[in-house]
Amino acid sequence: xxxxxxxxDHYEHPRNVGSMDKDSTDVGTGLVGAPACGDVMKLQIKxxxxxxxxxxxxxxxxxxxxxxxxxxxxxxxxxxxxDEAAAIKNTDIANELALPPVKIHCSVLAEDAIKAxxxxxxxxxxxxxxxxxxx
Amino acid sequence: xxTSAIGRRQGxxxxxxxxxxTPCDPRVVDKMLPYFTEKFGNPHSRNHxxxxxxxxxxxxxxxxxxxxxxxxxxxxxxTSGATESNNLAIKGVAHFYKDKRDxxxxxxxxxxxxxxxxxxxxxxxxxxxxxxxxxxxLIDMAELEAAVTDKTAIVSVMGVNNEIGVIQPLAAIGxxxxxxxxxxxxxxxxxxGKIPLDVNAMNIDLMSISGHKIYGPKGxxxxxxxxxxxxxxxxxxxxxxxxxxxxxxxxxxxxxxxxGEACAIAKAEMAAETERLHGLRDRLLNGLKxxxxxxxxxxxxxxxxxxxxxxxxxxxxxEGLMMGVKDLAVSSGSACTSASLEPSYVLRALGLDAEMAHxxxxxxxxxxxxxxxxxxxxxxxxxxxxxxxxxxxxxxxxLEGVDIKSIQWAEH
Numbered sequence: 147x148x149x150x151x152x153x154x155d156h157y158e159h160p161r162n163v164g165s166m167d168k169d170s171t172d173v174g175t176g177l178v179g180a181p182a183c184g185d186v187m188k189l190q191i192k193x194x195x196x197x198x199x200x201x202x203x204x205x206x207x208x209x210x211x212x213x214x215x216x217x218x219x220x221x222x223x224x225x226x227x228x229d230e231a232a233a234i235k236n237t238d239i240a241n242e243l244a245l246p247p248v249k250i251h252c253s254v255l256a257e258d259a260i261k262a263x264x265x266x267x268x269x270x271x272x273x274x275x276x277x278x279x280x281x
Numbered sequence: 282x283x284t285s286a287i288g289r290r291q292g293x294x295x296x297x298x299x300x301x302x303t304p305c306d307p308r309v310v311d312k313m314l315p316y317f318t319e320k321f322g323n324p325h326s327r328n329h330x331x332x333x334x335x336x337x338x339x340x341x342x343x344x345x346x347x348x349x350x351x352x353x354x355x356x357x358x359x360t361s362g363a364t365e366s367n368n369l370a371i372k373g374v375a376h377f378y379k380d381k382r383d384x385x386x387x388x389x390x391x392x393x394x395x396x397x398x399x400x401x402x403x404x405x406x407x408x409x410x411x412x413x414x415x416x417x418x419l420i421d422m423a424e425l426e427a428a429v430t431d432k433t434a435i436v437s438v439m440g441v442n443n444e445i446g447v448i449q450p451l452a453a454i455g456x457x458x459x460x461x462x463x464x465x466x467x468x469x470x471x472x473x474g475k476i477p478l479d480v481n482a483m484n485i486d487l488m489s490i491s492g493h494k495i496y497g498p499k500g501x502x503x504x505x506x507x508x509x510x511x512x513x514x515x516x517x518x519x520x521x522x523x524x525x526x527x528x529x530x531x532x533x534x535x536x537x538x539x540x541g542e543a544c545a546i547a548k549a550e551m552a553a554e555t556e557r558l559h560g561l562r563d564r565l566l567n568g569l570k571x572x573x574x575x576x577x578x579x580x581x582x583x584x585x586x587x588x589x590x591x592x593x594x595x596x597x598x599x600e601g602l603m604m605g606v607k608d609l610a611v612s613s614g615s616a617c618t619s620a621s622l623e624p625s626y627v628l629r630a631l632g633l634d635a636e637m638a639h640x641x642x643x644x645x646x647x648x649x650x651x652x653x654x655x656x657x658x659x660x661x662x663x664x665x666x667x668x669x670x671x672x673x674x675x676x677x678x679x680l681e682g683v684d685i686k687s688i689q690w691a692e693h
Contacts, residue, residue, distance in 0.1 A: 180690035181636035188674035209600035
């Protein structure tokens with residue numbers, strides 16, 4: 147299978163590889179996928195008191211498309227609010243990377259990873275969106 | 282042309298996929314060429330010199346093929362390849378003997394063309410036993426003995442597995458089948474020319490042979506069909522009654538000549554080539570092991586052809602790894618390389634977890650593989666695995682001592 151130039155670029159030069167302290171209250175961690183399915187993504191976000199994603203890191207076990215999808219979303223979520231990040235759609239990822247139909251699940255997994263990281267952050271910081279809006 | 286130039290063109294990856302196919306040996310091509318042009322006769326034309334010279338060439342090829350498996354030339358039938366041979370052997374025997382015996386025994390790790398043929402026969406009403414394999418990929422002889430009954434028409438067990446290269450105990454299987462009165466068919470597409478074969482010593486009744494796995498042309502194969510005791514088969518292709526009525530159609534003289542020459546070369550060079558490939562394979566395996574922890578060989582290492590090594594690189598995914606080793610033409614057992622998204626059924630049959638099956642690469646070494654290529658392959662693979670492990674959350678968990686199996690994964 148031929149990969150798009152963008153997939154190859156992210157695979158060879160992945161952005162924001164790494165880990166953050168998963169116990170820190172300003173860090174949200176999303177771990178999605180399963181080894182048996184050939185894809186595991188770990189996406190972490192560091193959120194400022196103002197609710198802006200300051201930093202993002204990923205680690206992914208998977209094919210080139212899975213690595214590229216997670217690398218791409220670390221770039222995209224940085225600087226965004228949680229709501230903006232949560233609005234990222236798998237179709238946006240798939241279009242940006244020109245993923246073929248058989249690889250769409252990689253972009254779905256990346257979207258899931260963002261949502262899981264946001265959920266983890268919110269649960270740890272003890273805030274719901276409503277409380278934050280009210281506060 | 283130097284042999285080292287074959288199988289690798291400028292700008293192309295190093296070819297390490299010899300179980301998928303092999304380049305035609307230039308010596309084979311040289312023998313074939315006249316039969317496309319000046320010696321173009323129909324080998325079945327009995328009336329003139331054009332036919333006679335083509336027929337003679339085909340009969341020489343038949344002798345060459347017979348010689349490499351210890352058969353008689355009259356027992357060799359030309360086909361379009363091992364897939365056709367497997368179909369013809371299993372369906373042919375099943376259909377001929379169906380009134381007395383309606384049972385077939387085969388193995389879960391057989392090639393798809395054997396398994397699919399058996400599935401097809403099941404739909405026709407035949408009963409099929411699919412034997413499991415042990416963790417090393419070999420069948421358990423006691424299980425085979427228990428499976429073969431007086432209703433078993435044919436036992437089909439491959440000589441060498443295409444994914445993991447393991448060699449099944451053909452002589453023991455043959456002896457058992459002879460004792461029980463079942464015919465023994467073996468798909469030897471990956472075995473001919475790689476290991477010594479003797480249809481009489483091994484009590485083999487039918488054997489499938491492929492051209493393009495042994496440096497011959499694609500589109501040709503052969504089926505050995507024993508004459509004494511005689512094996513009868515119902516043909517799949519009807520017509521002018523060529524190939525003793527078992528496979529009608531005008532023989533493709535150049536392809537037959539190519540297959541014959543490929544067998545002759547393989548027979549002459551097998552001993553030295555096996556030793557050379559063993560050296561290269563050990564170099565590859567030891568080179569990888571020395572630099573990478575957590576790698577595992579799939580399939581038995583001793584009962585195995587020299588030119589195959591199948592390795593799981595734990596905590597990296599096979600397709601991602603294939604992308605990393607882009608300078609190597611290798612094959613992966615990973616789901617992502619197949620349309621089905623299922624990891625290799627052969628590796629699963631060994632009892633490998635799906636996650637380990639996902640992490641496998643098959644390195645196929647062959648006649649034109651050089652030591653320099655192996656050294657490059659080692660370095661390239663190590664770098665790719667290290668890169669991917671640096672990205673792998675599973676590798677991190679492994680380093681932290683987390684048991685990946687203890688995590689509740691959301692399977693998708």
